[in-house]
Amino acid sequence: MNYFKILAFETSCDDTSVSVIDSNYRVFSNCISSQTKHEEFGGVVPELASRLHLQNITWLTQLALEKAGTDLVGIDAVAVSINPGLIGSLLVGVSFAKGLAYAINKPVIAVNHILGHLYAIKLDYPHLEPPYLALIVSGGHTELVYFSSRTEFEIIGRTRDDAAGEAFDKGAKLLNLGYPGGPVIDRLARTGDPAFVAFPRGLDRRESNDFSFSGLKTSIRNYLSDKDGSFISEHLQDIAASLQAAIVDILIKKTLRYARQQRIERIVVAGGVSANSYLRERMQKDAERTGIELFLPALQYCMDNAAMIGAAAIEKYRLGDFAGLDLNAFSTKGLRLL
């Protein structure tokens, strides 16, 4: 019971990922379909079709075990993300994990995908313990969660419409910068003036800890409507920096405001958008100024991956919180499990 290894699966959206991790949060392998070349499929980046998860999951499992230098005999439990996400995709992971667990007679651990993002921080800081405030920002999520203990948490705020990562993607789309938008805006913004355009900060003046990013799209559209092409290309860096600032400023402001109000001394940022360099730098600077300790996951654990699902499963394994073989996936949002 003290030392164990977990084989973890993540199939909630576009990527199929399989990882082997041990009870000390040591990652032996963390294979992700879009990053891994496979001879037969030529490194296909899976689209939304669950069929592609189905094509990827077997060889990725073999690869993850191989890289970890183990086989199924060395696995003590199987973990899988069960919500939220695209239902067909989730079901591939859940069904595969259940079948495999049944075959090797080991327990299945059900993991909430958002909780997985939160536990990604344990892969770099295995000894980090609550209480802390966590900001989870990705293409599909924007949530502010307070962890008072290992098993107790409260959702403090969330987006009322678009997720922060979605705001990057859709902003980039309006600027004809392609998909995904986060990395390209991050890069352009480095040489731009974030005060060039005053894009609105959603729900800024309200006391609420919720976020809103959908008004930003309309405001970008209106801003661009009377500008000609040469003005836009000349000031592309400035516009990108202004857009990025509109998203990031409000994330930082609301997170730090709540931390100060509640005298919370530690903040964790997780999810795909936590890879944004402006968010990382600004958050670090502002947190330091207020005497708050900031924890950021390594870039490789910001995006969707199975190692974080395994990390979240460790605690549940210790608690003996196993799922039955009637476990099902569901698409609904929210943090229900722990």
Next chain:
Amino acid sequence: MQGIFIFMEIEIILKTKKDTQRLAESIARQVKTGDVIALYGELGAGKTFFAQAFCRALGVEEYVSSPSFVIMNEYAGKFPVAHLDLYRLAAEEEIYELGLEDIMEQRVTIIEWPEIAQNILPLQTIHIHFKLDGDIRIVKLIRT
């Protein structure tokens, strides 16, 4: 009116968010399980805002956030509600994989970016086109 083929097309000007809410509420009062609302328009045209107001009018209490990333969110209101965004789907085949036909049969379904699903939408779909013109929104409502 059952059994009578009705084709309706009207244009409405929405000046404020309140106007959008009123439109959403009046449509919500008329729908039942199996009905489909298809929302068209560019980014920022107001589709998600309409969907939020529509869901609230159907008694959904949760926040209705954008389904762009996960493709579909489900809610429990007066009827089961499915809110979809097909923007990221590349092929019609993927819609079948999603099980859209079954979803639509058992719920009130709102679909953003429905262009790719034209062959699958039921005949009596309510199509709503949003167009942003300065501060006002011009909405074309087509019921086939």
